[in-house]
Amino acid sequence: MKVRRSDRLIDMTRFLLERPRTLISLSFFADRYESAKSSISEDLTILKRTFQERGTGLLETLPGAAGGARFIPYILKEDAEAYIAELCAKVSDSHRVMPGGYVYLSDLLGEPAVLRQLGRLIATQYMNQTIDRVLTVSVKGIPLAQAVAEQLNVPFVIARQDGAITDGATVSVNYVSGSSTAIEKMQISKRALPANSKVLIVDDFVKGGGTISGLASLVRELDSEVVGVTVFGEGRFSGQRQSENFTALLHIETLQSEVEPIRATPGDYLERVFGNER
Amino acid sequence: MKVRRSDRLIDMTRFLLERPRTLISLSFFADRYESAKSSISEDLTILKRTFQERGTGLLETLPGAAGGARFIPYILKEDAEAYIAELCAKVSDSHRVMPGGYVYLSDLLGEPAVLRQLGRLIATQYMNQTIDRVLTVSVKGIPLAQAVAEQLNVPFVIARQDGAITDGATVSVNYVSGSSTAIEKMQISKRALPANSKVLIVDDFVKGGGTISGLASLVRELDSEVVGVTVFGEGRFSGQRQSENFTALLHIETLQSEVEPIRATPGDYLERVFGNER
Numbered sequence: 001m002k003v004r005r006s007d008r009l010i011d012m013t014r015f016l017l018e019r020p021r022t023l024i025s026l027s028f029f030a031d032r033y034e035s036a037k038s039s040i041s042e043d044l045t046i047l048k049r050t051f052q053e054r055g056t057g058l059l060e061t062l063p064g065a066a067g068g069a070r071f072i073p074y075i076l077k078e079d080a081e082a083y084i085a086e087l088c089a090k091v092s093d094s095h096r097v098m099p100g101g102y103v104y105l106s107d108l109l110g111e112p113a114v115l116r117q118l119g120r121l122i123a124t125q126y127m128n129q130t131i132d133r134v135l136t137v138s139v140k141g142i143p144l145a146q147a148v149a150e151q152l153n154v155p156f157v158i159a160r161q162d163g164a165i166t167d168g169a170t171v172s173v174n175y176v177s178g179s180s181t182a183i184e185k186m187q188i189s190k191r192a193l194p195a196n197s198k199v200l201i202v203d204d205f206v207k208g209g210g211t212i213s214g215l216a217s218l219v220r221e222l223d224s225e226v227v228g229v230t231v232f233g234e235g236r237f238s239g240q241r242q243s244e245n246f247t248a249l250l251h252i253e254t255l256q257s258e259v260e261p262i263r264a265t266p267g268d269y270l271e272r273v274f275g276n277e278r
Numbered sequence: 279m280k281v282r283r284s285d286r287l288i289d290m291t292r293f294l295l296e297r298p299r300t301l302i303s304l305s306f307f308a309d310r311y312e313s314a315k316s317s318i319s320e321d322l323t324i325l326k327r328t329f330q331e332r333g334t335g336l337l338e339t340l341p342g343a344a345g346g347a348r349f350i351p352y353i354l355k356e357d358a359e360a361y362i363a364e365l366c367a368k369v370s371d372s373h374r375v376m377p378g379g380y381v382y383l384s385d386l387l388g389e390p391a392v393l394r395q396l397g398r399l400i401a402t403q404y405m406n407q408t409i410d411r412v413l414t415v416s417v418k419g420i421p422l423a424q425a426v427a428e429q430l431n432v433p434f435v436i437a438r439q440d441g442a443i444t445d446g447a448t449v450s451v452n453y454v455s456g457s458s459t460a461i462e463k464m465q466i467s468k469r470a471l472p473a474n475s476k477v478l479i480v481d482d483f484v485k486g487g488g489t490i491s492g493l494a495s496l497v498r499e500l501d502s503e504v505v506g507v508t509v510f511g512e513g514r515f516s517g518q519r520q521s522e523n524f525t526a527l528l529h530i531e532t533l534q535s536e537v538e539p540i541r542a543t544p545g546d547y548l549e550r551v552f553g554n555e556r
Contacts, residue, residue, distance in 0.1 A: 006287055010328040013291040050288040102444040110435060112428040138417045146424050150390040157388060166380040
């Protein structure tokens with residue numbers, strides 16, 4: 001039975017949003033809705049316009065018989081600025097300061113609505129690049145990695161600091177944890193990362209950069225390539241970081257002050273991603 | 279500027295899908311699209327019908343001036359059966375058998391498309407219940423917990439087996455790991471789980487039930503209530519399980535057979551969730 005345009009638009013919206021970066025052919029939609037390809041083409045034009053007007057993302061449409069559409073989520077500069085400002089306000093809360101200068105972020109990084117926006121922000125940074133895998137280290141980086149992987153529609157991979165991997169052969173590296181000079185070890189299951197993968201590294205927090213530098217070593221050990229590194233928060237670090245090559249959404253400082261125990265400000269994300277736009 | 283119906287339907291679809299279980303008022307949509315509430319009401323009727331026809335979920339519409347709509351994702355019985363059969367085929371792969379009878383599942387549980395369906399399956403089981411938090415234990419339960427939390431639109435909380443929590447005051451319990459008789463310890467940050475929360479426990483795999491029994495103790499220690507326990511895979515266990523009170527999507531057995539080293543079959547999920555339906 002031929003499906004009405006309104007019903008097609010609703011179902012196509014859901015279908016495309018659930019499959020970012022995937023080309024869906026005109027024929028597929030034509031069969032699914034028992035409708036002419038020309039009607040589907042018109043639907044896609046409407047979808048493209050609405051997605052653009054609402055800042056939802058880009059609907060790339062490929063013309064011709066083999067054509068179709070691919071949804072690429074992004075966030076607009078003004079939405080990104082507003083959202084990062086909102087995060088700064090949420091993080092700048094004295095209750096988050098833990099002994100040792102740690103910052104409690106697990107509530108934010110366990111909130112689906114927050115994670116979806118973080119995923120959109122980071123996916124926007126890499127929207128024009130090929131990414132095959134998102135990599136993080138357990139535990140606190142996992143939610144962010146999963147959120148980004150969803151928006152990029154690629155698998156995510158978890159490196160572990162303990163020896164409890166029951167996932168077969170592993171590769172491990174030693175690294176210096178940023179907040180100390182202790183040598184630590186992290187490992188990854190070999191089968192989790194095929195050779196020649198293009199890898200995006202994400203993590204919750206960077207201080208000295210030792211962890212992300214260790215993750216990058218794991219990628220190289222498995223004959224793959226780091227395409228980028230983006231973290232939620234960057235802390236203050238006195239001395240030379242082991243890796244400076246990352247983007248941070250927020251800059252977070254814990255201060256020895258009763259008046260202002262913590263201060264979160266935008267990191268270099270906005271500048272790096274939207275720097276050249278007016 | 280008044281927004282056309284087609285554009286409204288597309289944007290409302292996205293808006294509702296991203297906010298499961300949240301009541302969005304007619305007034306909100308009327309303002310957003312500068313349209314009459316009566317038009318928005320008609321839009322919601324179309325959305326409701328399409329969501330139902332496509333098995334996307336239930337759009338609860340509340341009539342009246344204070345009314346609105348709430349999207350509750352679910353999966354239909356036939357889709358659930360087909361998807362679980364597909365998972366059984368994917369898991370019944372000899373390459374997944376690890377030394378010690380462990381099963382490699384990290385690829386599936388790191389794939390956004392798989393996780394979305396798993397989230398829908400488990401959210402369907404609890405669609406008529408109040409859930410305030412999803413709880414799991416690190417590391418392998420996290421992706422599933424996050425996927426379920428997304429569909430239920432509630433925060434998820436991660437208990438840890440190591441002592442590395444930098445999240446302030448914790449509560450810990452001892453538990454017996456199912457695959458051994460060793461006493462282990464797991465802990466949770468107190469602030470992660472407010473008292474009187476209704477908690478859904480999820481995990482990747484159950485053998486002896488020690489871990490989920492430990493998670494349930496943590497919930498009780500924090501004066502909250504376990505509403506349900508659902509896991510991806512249930513293994514074979516000889517002897518008395520520490521907890522029998524859980525639902526499994528799959529039953530997974532590793533066999534001492536060269537012909538069939540592993541066998542995955544549907545768990546009791548289908549029976550429990552759809553048992554009384556024709």
